[in-house]
Amino acid sequence: MTRLPAPVLRAADPSDYDAIAAVIDDWWGRPILGSLPRLFLDHFHRTSLIAEGPSGMTGFLIGFMSPSAAGEAYIHFVGVDPGARAGGVARTLYERFFDLARGHDRHVVKAITAQVNTTSQAFHRRMGFTVSEPVPGYNGPGTSLVTFTRTI
Structure with missing residues (x-):
């Protein structure tokens, strides 16, 4: 198996x-673009971070330091090119975001x-997050979302 070069963040x-x-x-x-408005x-x-490889963007992480919850940061969206998955891109993005959060x-x-999204749940467990049971009504009636929390 050919190992891809580490992405540049x-x-x-x-x-x-x-x-x-x-x-x-x-x-x-x-279709998921509606969950990530330009704002x-x-x-x-x-x-937020962009991961780039020899052929362009291989991943991104959209995150921010909570303006309302002192001591907390939030990862809103992460995407990795399917051709770069299992190559450590997501882990690298998360680790850099953890560093940013600590710096703030x-x-x-x-x-x-x-x-x-059981794939995401498994990834977050591997990254050391606590994964909740589905929270009914998290984003309003009829929605159930899983929350992740990690102390850094």
Whole structure:
């Protein structure tokens, strides 16, 4: 098996939104762009990351330091090119985000996912997150989401 070179990480820029929007539905295998409006890169690009490989973007992480919950950071969205999965891109993005969070005096990182996204739940467990049972009504009636919490 050929090992891909480690991705180069950089801070996101608002102009990265168009590149993310162009691939996100394909990377997820379903329409998901509506969950990532442009405002996240307009307002949280300094705490969001882009992973790049020899052929371009291989992944991204959209995250921010909570303005309301002192000591907490939040990962809103992560995507990895299917061709780069299992190559450590997501782990590298998360580890760099943890470093950013620590640098902002944050000690807890949180995230959520859909109840059916068992791949994400397994990944977060491997990354040391506590994974909740589905929380009914998390985003309103008829929704159940799984929450993730990790002390860093």
